[in-house]
Every structure is written in structure tokens, then in C-alpha cells.
Amino acid sequence: MKLLKLSKIIHDTNKSKGFHDNWNSEPEQIIIKLALIMSEASEALECVRDGDMDLRFDEQKGGKPEGFPSELADIIIRTIDLATLTGVDLKEAIKTKINYNQKRPYNNGKKVKIER
DSSP states (O other), X not given: OOHHHHHHHHXXXXXXXXXXXXXXXXXXXXXXXXXXHHHHHHHHHHHHHHTOOSXXXXXXXXXXXXXXXXXXXXXXXXXXXXXXXXXXXXXXXXXXXXXXXXXSOGGGGOOOOOOO
């Protein structure tokens, strides 16, 4: 599925479910949406910590998708919706960023030491 089509589906679904009822492009609204993206990343982190790495469905919650894959999907869904709300051409931004990253040095020129 193309990103533009996916963006429209996500945006239309979120709008129809009331997630844009009070939307305006004030910085506070953008900050709230970014915080929600961060909360989804935190949920993904908890899945990793708990070993909840597989997609599963909670039948007691109407078949709600759960687990690490579901949380990653939530991050992307919220990010695409915020890009749509703010008029960001996410496809172009991703292409631009990939092109830039391909030109960067190994580890961005930094020496990385991971202690365990």
C-alpha cells in the first residue's frame, strides 16, 4: 500500500473516531500528539522487557492486537497521522533522510561503546 493511501486511511479513521475533534495546529496540540507517540514507544519498550515480542490478540478486548509488533504499528500510525495533521510530506521527508543517512560515516563518525 502506498504511503499516501495509508495516510488517508489512518487520518480518516482517527477523525471518524473523534481523535481530531479539538485539533488545531497550536504547538500544545503537536506536543500532545508527540507525547502520545512517545507513550507508544514506552509500551513497545515494556513489551521487550516482558518478552512480549509476538503479535497476539486479546479476545476479552474484542480481539485487540497486543505485543511488540502492535506497539510498533501504533508508533507509525500516530506518526503518520501527526504528519498528515501538520501538512508534512512524510514520504519526501523519509526519502530525504534516507539519502542523507546513506552518506554519513560508520556510526556517524562516533565511537560507540556499549557496556553490559
